[in-house]
Amino acid sequence: MVLFGVSILIFGIARLIPGDPARIALGPMASNEQVEAMRDRLLLNEPITVQYLNFIKNLVQGDLGTSLYTRRPVTEDILSTLPATFELVLAAALIMTVVGVPLGILAARYRHSGLDIAANLLALLGVVTPSFVWGIFLMLLFAFHLDILPIAGRLSRDAVLPPQITGLLLVDSALAGMWATFWDALRHITLPATALAMGGLGTAARLTRANMSEVYGRQYIQLARAFGYTEREIAYRYALRPAMVPTLTILGLDFAIMLGNAFLVEKVFAWPGMARYGVEVIIRKDLNGIVGTILVISAFFLIINMIIDIIVAYMNPRILYQNQ
Amino acid sequence: MSTDPVFSIENLHLRIRQFEGEAHILNGVNLHLRAGERVALVGESGCGKSSTAMMSLGLMEARSMRAEGRIILDGTDLLSLRRRGWQGVRGRQISMIFQDPGAALNPVFTVGDQLVTAIRRGNPSKSRSDAQGLATDGLRQVHINDPERVMSSYPFQLSGGLNQRVLITMALINRPKVVVADEPGSALDVTVQEQTLRLMTELCADVDAAVLLISHNLGVVRRFAQRIYVMYSGTIVEEADTATLFSAPRHPYTKALLAAVPRLTGERLPEPIPGRVPDYTDPPVGCRFRPRCPHQRSECVDPPFAEPAPGHRVRCVL
Amino acid sequence: MMARRFQSRAWYRFSAEPMAVLGLVLLAAITLAAILAPFVTPFPEHASSFVDFRNMSQPPSASHWFGTDLVGRDVLTRVVYGYRISLTVGIVVLGLAVPLGVTLGMIAGYAGGRLGAVIMRITDVFLAIPALVLAMAVLGVLDRTLINGLIALAVLWWPWYTRMVYNQTRAIRNEGYVVAAQVVGASHSWVLFGEILPNLVPSILTKFTLDLGFVILVASALSFLGLGVEPPTPDLGSMVAEGAGYLPDMWWMPVFPGLAILLVVLAFNLVGDGLRSMFGDGM
Numbered sequence: 044m045v046l047f048g049v050s051i052l053i054f055g056i057a058r059l060i061p062g063d064p065a066r067i068a069l070g071p072m073a074s075n076e077q078v079e080a081m082r083d084r085l086l087l088n089e090p091i092t093v094q095y096l097n098f099i100k101n102l103v104q105g106d107l108g109t110s111l112y113t114r115r116p117v118t119e120d121i122l123s124t125l126p127a128t129f130e131l132v133l134a135a136a137l138i139m140t141v142v143g144v145p146l147g148i149l150a151a152r153y154r155h156s157g158l159d160i161a162a163n164l165l166a167l168l169g170v171v172t173p174s175f176v177w178g179i180f181l182m183l184l185f186a187f188h189l190d191i192l193p194i195a196g197r198l199s200r201d202a203v204l205p206p207q208i209t210g211l212l213l214v215d216s217a218l219a220g221m222w223a224t225f226w227d228a229l230r231h232i233t234l235p236a237t238a239l240a241m242g243g244l245g246t247a248a249r250l251t252r253a254n255m256s257e258v259y260g261r262q263y264i265q266l267a268r269a270f271g272y273t274e275r276e277i278a279y280r281y282a283l284r285p286a287m288v289p290t291l292t293i294l295g296l297d298f299a300i301m302l303g304n305a306f307l308v309e310k311v312f313a314w315p316g317m318a319r320y321g322v323e324v325i326i327r328k329d330l331n332g333i334v335g336t337i338l339v340i341s342a343f344f345l346i347i348n349m350i351i352d353i354i355v356a357y358m359n360p361r362i363l364y365q366n367q
Numbered sequence: 368m369s370t371d372p373v374f375s376i377e378n379l380h381l382r383i384r385q386f387e388g389e390a391h392i393l394n395g396v397n398l399h400l401r402a403g404e405r406v407a408l409v410g411e412s413g414c415g416k417s418s419t420a421m422m423s424l425g426l427m428e429a430r431s432m433r434a435e436g437r438i439i440l441d442g443t444d445l446l447s448l449r450r451r452g453w454q455g456v457r458g459r460q461i462s463m464i465f466q467d468p469g470a471a472l473n474p475v476f477t478v479g480d481q482l483v484t485a486i487r488r489g490n491p492s493k494s495r496s497d498a499q500g501l502a503t504d505g506l507r508q509v510h511i512n513d514p515e516r517v518m519s520s521y522p523f524q525l526s527g528g529l530n531q532r533v534l535i536t537m538a539l540i541n542r543p544k545v546v547v548a549d550e551p552g553s554a555l556d557v558t559v560q561e562q563t564l565r566l567m568t569e570l571c572a573d574v575d576a577a578v579l580l581i582s583h584n585l586g587v588v589r590r591f592a593q594r595i596y597v598m599y600s601g602t603i604v605e606e607a608d609t610a611t612l613f614s615a616p617r618h619p620y621t622k623a624l625l626a627a628v629p630r631l632t633g634e635r636l637p638e639p640i641p642g643r644v645p646d647y648t649d650p651p652v653g654c655r656f657r658p659r660c661p662h663q664r665s666e667c668v669d670p671p672f673a674e675p676a677p678g679h680r681v682r683c684v685l
Numbered sequence: 686m687m688a689r690r691f692q693s694r695a696w697y698r699f700s701a702e703p704m705a706v707l708g709l710v711l712l713a714a715i716t717l718a719a720i721l722a723p724f725v726t727p728f729p730e731h732a733s734s735f736v737d738f739r740n741m742s743q744p745p746s747a748s749h750w751f752g753t754d755l756v757g758r759d760v761l762t763r764v765v766y767g768y769r770i771s772l773t774v775g776i777v778v779l780g781l782a783v784p785l786g787v788t789l790g791m792i793a794g795y796a797g798g799r800l801g802a803v804i805m806r807i808t809d810v811f812l813a814i815p816a817l818v819l820a821m822a823v824l825g826v827l828d829r830t831l832i833n834g835l836i837a838l839a840v841l842w843w844p845w846y847t848r849m850v851y852n853q854t855r856a857i858r859n860e861g862y863v864v865a866a867q868v869v870g871a872s873h874s875w876v877l878f879g880e881i882l883p884n885l886v887p888s889i890l891t892k893f894t895l896d897l898g899f900v901i902l903v904a905s906a907l908s909f910l911g912l913g914v915e916p917p918t919p920d921l922g923s924m925v926a927e928g929a930g931y932l933p934d935m936w937w938m939p940v941f942p943g944l945a946i947l948l949v950v951l952a953f954n955l956v957g958d959g960l961r962s963m964f965g966d967g968m
Contacts, residue, residue, distance in 0.1 A: 048806065048807070048809070048810035048813075049810055049813055049814060051810075052810055052811070052814075167951065167954065167955075168947075168951075170950075170954065171898065171902070171947055171950035171951040171954050172946075172947045172950070173902050173905055173906055173909070173922075173943070173946055173947075173950075174906075175906065175909050175925060175926075175929075175943075176925065176939075176943035176944075176946060176947060179925065179929055179932065179939050179940065179943055180940075180943070182932065183932065183933055183936055183940070187932065187933035188933075299815040299816070300815065300816065300817075302815045302818065303815040303816055303817025303818050303906075304817065304906070306817065306818075306821075306910060307817075307906055307909060307910065310909070310910065310926075311929060318910075321818075321821065322821075322910050322911065322912070325821055325822075325824060325912065326911070326912075333822060336818075337814065337818055337819075337822050340814070340815060340818050341813055341814045341815075341818075344813065344814070344815060345813060
């Protein structure tokens with residue numbers, strides 16, 4: 044439903060492009076007949092509703108049209124770069140959750156301690172620092188100054204490529220048992236994924252802490268204390284689950300921010316993902332390219348939010364029972 | 368019935384620092400409970416009765432609070448306990464029944480789950496299935512006919528009355544010596560409140576637990592409590608057994624409270640007490656009720672406790 | 686008397702957070718420096734196209750605290766001038782987005798029904814596209830000028846206000862004073878702007894302050910990608926992008942503008958957090 048709205052919105056934006064897409068694609072040297080032929084091919088002479096229906100029809104078949112810039116099908120273009128971006132965002136989401144949530148729990152348990160203050164500071168820095176600045180800082184420190192991690196790219200030049208199964212290098216190399224490649228890929232992804240995770244990591248910690256503190260104020264926590272539960276039990280068993288319900292929902296939004304920020308981090312680390320393609324199609328006003336890129340990212344985002352909704356429902360029995 | 372108290376609060380003071388200055392929330396509270404005794408602590412909202420309840424279980428949490436005095440349970444001073452010490456006491460020797468059953472049960476765990484955890488907390492050697500059996504029996508005792516269904520439900524699937532009964536079961540299941548009940552059932556309707564107090568009377572007698580009932584309503588405690596403490600602005604102003612307090616109240620505040628209880632036979636509306644609870648950061652010197660008292664005079668500045676009859680103590684010169 | 690007491694109480698709460706006061710000081714310093722840029726920067730003429738190849742790519746020194754760039758311009762001067770653009774962008778974008786978002790949110794929340802549903806569904810659609818990507822899309826359509834960049838950012842910011850205001854309006858729609866105003870025959874617009882809006886001010890103001898920082902952050906991200914203002918106007922994001930190509934030797938070129946972005950976003954965040962705890966439970 045929302046995806047339908049998104050498709051209209053994007054289609055609308057795309058059709059607002061000033062100038063004639065066919066003319067832009069063919070360049071100023073093309074003759075009027077060539078332009079006219081292309082307009083026919085792109086259905087640009089049909090009414091707007093026909094254009095939209097045709098767009099949806101092709102979309103359902105997985106056809107996003109031909110890029111006016113690379114002159115290859117947009118689907119192909121995107122599929123060749125999507126796995127790299129996907130791997131990067133997934134790794135960052137993993138770092139964000141695995142580091143951020145426990146940090147928030149500890150900060151809530153030991154409120155006003157040194158750890159709490161440090162976590163708060165990290166959260167603040169994470170939120171206010173653009174991810175490309177994180178990228179540059181991390182690169183300067185770990186890749187140049189300490190020289191312990193590679194500067195850019197996804198793999199070393201001499202690395203052996205694993206057979207392509209999922210497109211995610213870490214997964215593919217692990218499946219194939221190529222541990223040298225796995226290690227190489229891991230070393231390459233560490234810095235960009237960390238840079239990308241920093242913003243969300245702070246938010247995750249802060250949110251977890253805030254929601255834990257909120258739950259700590261509830262009567263059922265007092266009840267647990269009144270019945271002699273240890274603070275440890277209270278934190279992990281009684282407070283965490285109710286606190287995670289609102290936290291997860293917001294983390295879904297962080298994911299959206301990450302999808303956008305992936306463009307920035309990819310540029311810093313020359314990561315071969317969708318960023319270059321996305322920026323290039325925008326600068327060249329490549330209609331199909333823009334529409335395709337944004338649709339794929341939005342769909343990706345919606346799917347992730349759906350998954351999070353399902354997890355939340357399982358963690359919160361109230362939602363589960365209401366739906367039945 | 369032994370005469371030694373199982374639980375006593377001695378000269379308890381509580382101060383909390385705020386923007387307006389230091390609030391003197393509790394100003395020398397003294398009270399005691401004998402084994403199996405049902406005692407009520409009554410006062411207007413904001414008089415410090417809930418703070419007293421919270422302090423009794425060490426649940427008061429404020430960054431800038433100072434407490435003095437002693438809270439003694441079975442020979443141990445609870446105020447001196449650190450976190451670990453509390454864990455052995457809470458739930459086993461002293462427990463609490465909360466006001467709002469909707470808020471006091473964790474929404475993401477089933478009732479059975481929460482009962483079983485409470486049992487095993489007090490008795491780590493019990494197996495899960497033993498605890499389950501004990502919980503089922505406990506629920507039967509509070510007249511729940513289908514304990515299995517209740518056990519497998521989440522709190523939000525049950526009525527307020529059922530949840531309240533679950534809370535009572537939970538509070539008494541480890542046979543504590545003292546139960547603090549903070550206005551149980553007052554978030555629910557009157558019939559549920561009645562039923563709650565009846566169940567509490569029944570069960571506490573079974574396990575010989577003393578009860579400290581916190582309430583703002585003298586009418587409610589009349590049938591429940593054997594003795595009553597009346598609290599005003601952080602101090603106990605009068606204590607007596609229930610019959611005496613109702614037949615021969617001494618303190619003007621107690622009289623005013625009694626006059627504010629609606630009666631079925633009454634020919635006129637209950638009289639509200641004029642004025643309001645004083646500011647805690649800048650309380651009146653001496654008797655804090657003085658500004659609202661119809662009988663105020665110069666000796667009221669620092670009245671001693673008078674004892675008109677054994678067990679009947681009143682802090683007033685009248 | 687009561688109002689005075691209330692004000693001093695609000696200030697007590699705000700100043701009880703040392704970080705909020707720090708943010709306020711930081712913000713004042715940045716704003717003042719940006720406004721007075723021609724007078725406080727060491728080389729005001731370096732703000733536009735200026736070339737001095739004898740001084741190109743100098744590391745930080747006593748005369749050039751932040752070093753110089755590839756054509757010999759003082760990085761410190763350009764950072765301060767970059768703040769001018771950043772602050773303007775923040776204020777203009779929110780100046781467009783907030784009134785639109787707030788009005789739509791109030792209407793949707795107050796009217797409810799079909800109109801409310803339509804407005805909120807449209808909002809959902811906008812919220813379903815990652816912000817940066819949406820801005821990129823809008824910029825892809827329009828020519829890349831400063832004005833269009835501002836429009837693009839405004840387009841992606843209004844739905845957040847709509848959603849927040851919608852939820853809060855729904856929460857207070859049935860409060861006694863709102864109903865009372867309706868009962869005595871107040872017009873819809875009076876109820877909206879006279880009764881409901883004043884109650885929303887604390888949360889709008891808090892979000893506005895926080896967002897000023899985030900708009901600057903996203904704007905710098907866009908220019909980092911090469912979708913922002915065109916050279917030679919000094920812009921923090923494009924300065925980082927330009928310098929990033931010369932790492933690690935000319936580290937000062939990306940690092941100082943990067944830190945400058947961080948600092949201004951931080952300042953707005955600290956002040957916003959201070960406002961939040963000031964309005965906190967007392968409201």
